[in-house]
Amino acid sequence: MLICHECQFENPSNHKFCQNCGSLLSQRLCCECGTNIANNVEKCHECGAVCGAVRIALITKNDLQQDLVGVSLELRTTKVDHSSMICHYLDSQKRYQLLEPLPPLDEISNPEGIHIRVLDCQPNQITPLQAIITNQAQNLSPSSMIDREGIPPLAQAYIAMQSQNYRGTPKIHDAWQQDGIQVILLQYRSHWQSLLTFWQEDSTTSLQRLEYFYQMTIFWEKLAPLNACYSLLELSNFFLDEDKFLSLQRLYIGRKKSTKEFNRQELNKTPSIQDLGELWQNLFRKSQQTKFSSIFDLLADLEQGKIGTIRDIQSRLADLSQKLRENTSEFAGQNIIEENLIHSESITTETVTVLQQDKNNDTRTIANAIYEDLATITTPIELSNLDDAGYTNAGKQRTHNEDCFGIETQISKVELPTSRTIAARGLYILCDGMGGHSSGEVASNLAVNTLKDYFQFHWTEKKIPSREVIYQGVITANQTIYDVNQNDARCGVDRMGTTLVLLIIQDNKVGVAHVGDSRLYRLTRRQGLEQITVDHEVGQREISRGVEPDIAYARPDAYQLTQAIGPRDSTSITPDIKFLEINEDTLFILVSDGLSDNDVLVKHWETHLFPLLTSNANLDIGVKNLIDLANQYNGHDNITAVLVRAKVRLVRRNQS
Incomplete structure (x- = not known):
């Protein structure tokens, strides 16, 4: 069986081209320059990048x-x-x-x-x-x-x-x-940054060091039943992935890493948490970083056997984290960040619907354990990159496409020898038109273009537009389409209209507006896939009134829209508007109902969305794979998707 490197589709072993996306299975694109290279070469012949x-x-x-x-x-x-x-x-x-x-x-x-x-x-x-x-x-x-x-x-x-x-x-x-x-x-992980290298950097914060200690304790709990805790006692075995999460290169089973002259009596010796404390001491020695008093006390208690279990260490680390926030004077003179880390809880000003969480995914343990009582503190992060891609398709049964989307992204970077800053803003619009022959296509295009023009004149400051500005933008789009309906004397089903989902990003601030049943989802590593918007349709309206979901969606008009852009005047629509923050790497997904119907995204997000969180994942290919997925399981309607990937990093600032 051959797994396509582009779309992960399973192909028979004798095929040369992927049955799903058509990619040549014997070649791949260079990760740096995009040149086609054979699978059996280590480096690109054009740029020399290692991409084998x-x-x-x-x-x-x-x-x-x-x-x-x-x-x-x-x-x-x-x-x-x-x-x-x-x-x-x-x-x-x-x-x-x-x-x-x-x-x-x-x-x-x-x-x-x-x-x-x-x-x-x-x-x-x-x-x-x-x-x-x-x-x-x-x-x-x-x-x-x-x-x-x-x-x-x-x-x-x-x-x-x-x-x-x-x-x-x-x-x-x-x-x-x-x-x-x-x-x-x-x-192969040896090309990743080593933990020791990161530890030695002056910009590495005290909270980050506590986080890596805590991640080691989680590893300890998981490795202990396998008699593999010695894997945590060798500094050269620790690497950091692209999001600075602690990773191991290999396992050492039942023994220490050693040279040819190893002591066979140590083969069955069980490592202790005192050994882990010795490794932590070694980290500070090799990096020549000063231990603040509380971590000094923790390491001393470990060495003297005053801490009995790994859970006791975790409790002490949690206390230290809180103390670090509450009393920064203890750490005067160090380059620290007082607020939370990238892996901490994402904070929003509105509630969202969590569709699925992997309860076995302990990448959220730091936030849930160390920072459980500190979830209201905003993470000091900044946007490091903003990527996007969009695609639309008529589907298998429609003869024309009434969906429309618009993307406008602006990124400015300033790089100096000692600093690097990035400012980014993005406007992402998706509309699903309706009403008479070709009218839906006209309505969706009108809405997209009206909103793009509106925000050019009403989003001039370097901050997220206010609720009122966003609201007026939606009202303007509604009035534009409504006026066309009135001027053309359209009535009944011939009155054109469109759904709308709007995403606005200014640095790590996010604004969301929607009308109708087009949706916005958010994907993060800790929370999984979340549905941010709630459909404006009869079934959801009945649920909000207290009707059981099974009863609400048993109605014949359950999926009829209760709101849309254009058919009626502006007094008849109330767009939902909410604000979010980007506190970790995030993938936003705007979709029309041709993709969200039958829970296609909910069922397949781990295979089709989660891999797109990584920086080297191709969003253009990813969004086309989503269209193919929708055609495979739906195909009854037009299909549109817009993907927006926001990467973040910790703010670096000096403590005065």
Whole structure:
């Protein structure tokens, strides 16, 4: 089975092109310059960027008490000659090409084994291990799966850890064993920023350091049942992903990372939380950062055995976090941020509907545990980037498209040797027209263009427009269409109109307005997918009056709109307007009902929306995949989607 790198569609192994999006399965686009490159090359031939599927291969013995007599050397000798250039492979199927010389196999006697970089020359081909893990998630329990023949013992810990869906977990790609040797292929993370490097930066705040301590305690709880807590006692094993979340490169099972001269008596020694405290001390020593008094006391109590459990450490960290906010004088002279971190609770001035939360996703643990009592404090963040994409399609059954959307994004950057600032604003409009032959198309276009012109003259300051300004903009669009209806003497179903969903972004401030049943959703890593708007239709109106949903939507007119832009004068519409803040990386999704019907987004957001939160995800491809998804499951109506990805970062400012 071949997984398309563009749309993640599953294709038969003998296909050259993706059945869904048409992409060539043997090539991919360079992540830097967009050049087409073959799957089996490490670097782009145009710009030199590393964009191949690089993995880390861990090679260890099954039993550390055995000698290396009789170990197969097949790992070294698999090779192929291409134009007098010899390529060595790790496996007999010639899938994993060695990117560096293979160390002597006698080094496997070290509990750490050996690790090298390899290139996956068939990155679209699902591995047998990935197929097993997928099958496990769908059909089998974890305990029955990890006993399957052929899965190396070391891989079992990675599978068990990965099944917890905890962000930062080492991701296993493939694994096999032969002649007493285990081979584990992991996601390559060594090009990420190391924790120690980030720790040494002067701009790193005290709250950030507390957060990483807390994330380590969460890892400790998850690794303890696997006898893998030694994974947390090696500084070189910690990396930060693009959002500065703590991640591990690999697992160390039942032992410390060590050199060839390891102590076999330590193999079964259980690490203690005092060992974790020693690592924290080492972080401060290596970074030469000064410990503030409360963290000094915590580390001293850990060293002296005065803290008994990992939960006690978490409680102390929570107290320290609150103290850091309440008494900043203790930290005078340090470059700190008094408010919350990026991973803290998002604050809005209006309530929203949370559609789904992954209760097993502990990336929200910091906010829920350390900052539970501090959720009303606004996060000191700033917008670091704003991307967007839009697409519209007539659908499978309509002959013309009455949807319309508009996008206007302005970004200005100022970069100096010691600072970088960004100012951004965006106007995003989506309309679903209705009323007579081609009238819906006219109405939706009128609404989009009227609003774009309106905000050019009424959004001149560098702040989010007020509620009154936004309200008047919607009223202006309504009046424009209403006047056309009146001038053309349209009546009944011939009176044209349109739905409206409007998103306004000024830096990390957001304004939302909507009329009708086009929707705005918001996606974040911690909260999952949330529906921000509530449809203006009869069924929702009845629910707001206290009618049970099943009864409300049993009415034959349940989906009839109660409000629309244009059919009636402005006294007959009341747009919903609300304001939000962007306090973490966020994906906004504006959609017409051709995409939201039958809960298509709610059912498929994890596969079609969640990957788009990352910076290197292509929004243009993502929005087209959403259209294809809607045509697959709906297709009865016009389909339109606008995606807006807002990336944020911590504000850097000096403490006076």
